Amino acid sequence: MDQFLQHALNAMILGGTYALLGIGLTLIFGIMRVVNFTHGELYAFGAYMMYMWVMLIGANFMVSIVLAIALGVALGAVIEIVLLRRLRGADIDTTMLVMIGAWIAMQNIEQLAWSGVAKSINSPFPSAPLVMGAISVSWTRLFVFAVAVVLIAATNVLIQRTRLGKAMRATFQDREAAALMGVRIDTVHTATFALGSGLAAAAGALLGPVFVVYPTIGDLASLKAFAIVILGGLGSIPGATIGGFILAFMEELGAGYISSGYRDAMGFLLIILILLFKPTGLFARKERIG
Amino acid sequence: MSRAVTLASSLSWVAFLVTLPLWMNDLYFLHVLIITGIFIVAAMSLNLLLGYTGQLSLGHVAFFGIGAYVSSLVSLGFEIHVWGETTVSLEPKPVWLAMLVAVMFAGLCGFMIGKISFKVRGAYFVIVSVSFAEVTRLVALNWLELTQGPMALNNIPYLKLGIPGVGQIDFIGKLPNYYLVLGVAILTYVIIRRLVRSRAGRAMIALRENEPLATSVGIDVTRFLVLATVVSAGLAGLAGAVYAHYVRIVDPDVFLFIYTVTMVIMVVTGGKGTLAGPIVGGLIFGILPEVLRGFEVMPEIQWVVYGVLMILIVYFLPEGIVPALRDAWRRWAGRSGTPPARPTVVVEAQP
Numbered sequence: 001m002d003q004f005l006q007h008a009l010n011a012m013i014l015g016g017t018y019a020l021l022g023i024g025l026t027l028i029f030g031i032m033r034v035v036n037f038t039h040g041e042l043y044a045f046g047a048y049m050m051y052m053w054v055m056l057i058g059a060n061f062m063v064s065i066v067l068a069i070a071l072g073v074a075l076g077a078v079i080e081i082v083l084l085r086r087l088r089g090a091d092i093d094t095t096m097l098v099m100i101g102a103w104i105a106m107q108n109i110e111q112l113a114w115s116g117v118a119k120s121i122n123s124p125f126p127s128a129p130l131v132m133g134a135i136s137v138s139w140t141r142l143f144v145f146a147v148a149v150v151l152i153a154a155t156n157v158l159i160q161r162t163r164l165g166k167a168m169r170a171t172f173q174d175r176e177a178a179a180l181m182g183v184r185i186d187t188v189h190t191a192t193f194a195l196g197s198g199l200a201a202a203a204g205a206l207l208g209p210v211f212v213v214y215p216t217i218g219d220l221a222s223l224k225a226f227a228i229v230i231l232g233g234l235g236s237i238p239g240a241t242i243g244g245f246i247l248a249f250m251e252e253l254g255a256g257y258i259s260s261g262y263r264d265a266m267g268f269l270l271i272i273l274i275l276l277f278k279p280t281g282l283f284a285r286k287e288r289i290g
Numbered sequence: 291m292s293r294a295v296t297l298a299s300s301l302s303w304v305a306f307l308v309t310l311p312l313w314m315n316d317l318y319f320l321h322v323l324i325i326t327g328i329f330i331v332a333a334m335s336l337n338l339l340l341g342y343t344g345q346l347s348l349g350h351v352a353f354f355g356i357g358a359y360v361s362s363l364v365s366l367g368f369e370i371h372v373w374g375e376t377t378v379s380l381e382p383k384p385v386w387l388a389m390l391v392a393v394m395f396a397g398l399c400g401f402m403i404g405k406i407s408f409k410v411r412g413a414y415f416v417i418v419s420v421s422f423a424e425v426t427r428l429v430a431l432n433w434l435e436l437t438q439g440p441m442a443l444n445n446i447p448y449l450k451l452g453i454p455g456v457g458q459i460d461f462i463g464k465l466p467n468y469y470l471v472l473g474v475a476i477l478t479y480v481i482i483r484r485l486v487r488s489r490a491g492r493a494m495i496a497l498r499e500n501e502p503l504a505t506s507v508g509i510d511v512t513r514f515l516v517l518a519t520v521v522s523a524g525l526a527g528l529a530g531a532v533y534a535h536y537v538r539i540v541d542p543d544v545f546l547f548i549y550t551v552t553m554v555i556m557v558v559t560g561g562k563g564t565l566a567g568p569i570v571g572g573l574i575f576g577i578l579p580e581v582l583r584g585f586e587v588m589p590e591i592q593w594v595v596y597g598v599l600m601i602l603i604v605y606f607l608p609e610g611i612v613p614a615l616r617d618a619w620r621r622w623a624g625r626s627g628t629p630p631a632r633p634t635v636v637v638e639a640q641p
Contacts, residue, residue: 035413065559070625083601092413096560097604101350103550105597219547223424234413257370261432268421272406273419279409 002134003256011252012245013141016148017203019244021072022228023155023237024199030235031172031192033092037099038079040202040222041106046072046201047208047217048110051119054209058069061124065205066174067148072201073194086188111215118214121129151202154243155195159237164191172235200225220264227267231274232282242282246270301321307472311465320464322636326576327471331478331567333556340554341563342486343518344498348416349403349423351550353396353523356426358540359437361385361392362446363536370435371606385449397572398501401527404519410513420547427545442541449535467536474532478525479633485521494518498563509596548593555600571610 021043028036041058053064083102087095087240090154125139170178171188179185202219211217228247232239255263274281302405311320339347365388369379383391399422407418437443449461449470461470473551485491493514497504505511529553534540552575560571575596582592 011443029413036414086605094343094604094608096346096416097554100551100554101597101600101604103299103597104548105594105598107599108593111591112594201618219424223421227421230414230417253579259432262428265425265428268425271418271421275406275409 005134006016006135007252007256008249009135010141011249013137013145013243014252015248016145016152016226017207017244018242018248018273019152019201019241020148020206021225022232023152023241024196024203024236024243025193025225026170026229026232026235026240027199028196029229029243031168032084032189034084034090034193035092035099036193036196036247037096037103037222038106039196040104040218040220041110041226042072042076042197042200042215042218043204043221044107044110044215044218045075046204047121047213048114048119048204049201050208051121051206051213054121055119065202068205069202071203075201077190078199079197080190084130084189084193087186088135088189101264103218107215107218110218112214114215116215118212121209121251122214125211138210144210147206148203150197155199156237164188172226208233223264227271230271231281239282292639308469311468313425316466320468322495322576322580324464324467324471324536326328326572327468327475328529328536328557329552329576330381330569330572331471331529331532332474332526333553333560334475334478334482334520335529335555336553337562337568338482338485338518338522338525340557341567342491342498343494343515345515345518346416346520346554347419347522348550348554349419349421349611350522350553351524351545352419352423352426352525353400354530354549355423355430355545356399356532357392357396357527358534358544359443359530360395360527361388361431361531362443362534362540363436364388365447366443366445368436380604382447382532382606384446389449389528389535392531393524393527397595398526400519400521400523401516403523405514408515420550421546421549423547427542427608430542430545437542440538440542446534446538448538461535471532471536474528478528479523479565479569481521486565490517495563501534514574523630551596555596557610558600559607561601561612561614564610564612567610567612 021039025036025039025044028034028039038179049068049071050064053059054061059067075255079102083098084095123140123143126141127138129136129138130142134244157165159168167178167183167188168191170181170183171185171192173186176187184259202220204217224247228240229241231246232241234241247270250266250270251263300402310323312321336347336350339345340396364380364383365385367380369376369377387458393587403422407415431439433439434441450458451459451461459466461467466527486494492502492510494508497509497511497514501511504575530544532542556571557568558576559574560569561567579592582595603610
């Protein structure tokens with residue numbers, strides 16, 4: 001039982017960052033109809049920026065997180081403006097090929113810039129874990145969870161309460177009608193991609209100090225984000241949030257009770273189960289053939 | 291008349307490739323051609339899905355790797371523990387049988403993936419296929435008893451074929467394998483050509499062009515998509531099996547995503563949905579790394595170049611090289627009866 005509680009606690013904490021990843025990807029797909037293969041690279045970018053600020057420049061840990069997220073937002077905006085803007089109206093496969101090309105290029109640039117050696121990032125929190133009865137958790141992980149929850153809440157406020165969020169929701173429902181009502185579609189798309197990228201970079205910046213950073217971490221992050229989004233239904237933010245936690249639980253329990261070698265295979269198992277039993281995802285609002 | 295021209299040009303191409311080792315007697319170059327040929331077979335199989343049905347299989351390397359592993363394991367034999375004391379074991383089988391089993395097993399995997407993921411389409415098939423490839427890699431890495439994990443399968447036997455009147459041929463070394471790959475490539479080309487020009491092929495193209503319309507005239511969409519996936523996976527498995535018995539060592543790296551990307555780039559550059567596209571793209575991207583190696587380019591830079599090239603091709607040559615050349619040729623030659631190389635479909639309307 002104690003072991004189960006420990007796994008559940010780990011899963012809760014991991015789930016927060018997975019939810020960040022999933023929300024970013026689902027926003028981009030829902031609003032822009034782009035299958036974003038660079039998502040994992042933005043995650044890796046966030047982690048490497050964290051490494052750069054904390055370990056190479058020696059900036060404050062909190063400041064570094066903010067800087068890493070801001071740089072992720074900026075990189076996302078650049079990708080959207082340079083690569084995707086001219087493909088507006090192109091079919092989904094065309095944009096997918098461009099994003100795959102960008103993914104390959106970005107990952108290898110990372111490899112060139114940072115070398116293949118794994119990097120670790122020091123955190124300013126005490127290394128002794130917080131012990132609660134039979135279970136324990138490190139302070140860094142608690143902090144990561146808290147920041148993730150704050151960011152999820154902030155994203156929801158942005159989507160539900162602000163003018164930009166309203167424009168995004170309108171574009172999601174009907175792009176043409178939104179454009180006719182005076183919504184600047186270009187701005188909405190750039191903002192969406194930048195926001196989604198910022199969330200991926202945030203996940204990377206938060207998990208970087210927990211694990212280690214190496215150039216291909218983005219691949220698994222992408223796959224996990226896809227699994228989360230399929231689980232929750234493409235375009236659904238609550239779906240992506242809950243999907244993130246479900247995937248984290250499956251991974252933790254699978255690694256704990258089955259085999260740790262297959263931990264990363266859980267996402268695929270999840271995709272298969274969902275496609276077999278509820279192909280529209282748990283929270284899909286629209287039809288999903290696209 | 292144009293049929294005769296096409297036949298003559300095909301025959302002269304084959305004759306050129308058959309005689310190539312006679313006057314190009316460089317073993318390293320032959321090795322590059324063999325590997326390129328194997329990739330071209332894999333790219334042709336991917337083209338069947340990507341080009342003719344419009345479904346991007348981003349885990350295509352999984353079928354290639356499964357073909358390589360199954361063929362190796364059947365020819366080497368294995369013994370595994372399944373449940374407690376129960377073991378499953380297999381005596382080593384002849385290589386040709388192993389390759390046949392590999393093709394069938396890869397096709398079966400294609401069938402299951404197709405059945406699961408074609409309930410939904412587009413982005414979902416892509417994501418399911420890419421996750422599937424990742425899982426096969428994890429299995430190859432972790433199931434030590436069967437696959438030796440990172441220690442790799444070694445000493446894989448080579449193919450021996452007894453041909454009546456000729457005697458036994460050992461496919462070991464460069465020259466016999468060159469002809470083996472050439473034969474497999476021609477076989478693959480013929481299979482795909484026959485398939486896409488059959489009723490089933492026209493159905494696939496129709497649903498690539500306009501799925502609702504294709505469904506409305508009674509085409510069973512899922513059936514044809516699954517059929518294409520099975521054939522495509524089987525051929526990719528064949529490429530993997532040939533690869534395994536040529537290099538004679540197989541490790542989990544055969545599942546690396548980067549090989550799928552190579553195949554996709556070959557198909558997209560050459561021209562998806564054309565029969566010659568994967569061959570042209572395959573030759574370019576099979577030979578290019580060797581040229582780049584001559585300039586001592588780091589592999590990372592090579593991949594950055596590939597990624598950027600892929601983006602540029604989508605922007606500036608969206609149909610690929612072969613259709614672009616064909617259009618240029620038609621404009622130059624006027625309308626003097628060059629038949630369209632790919633079956634044109636009456637369906638034009640967009641949903």
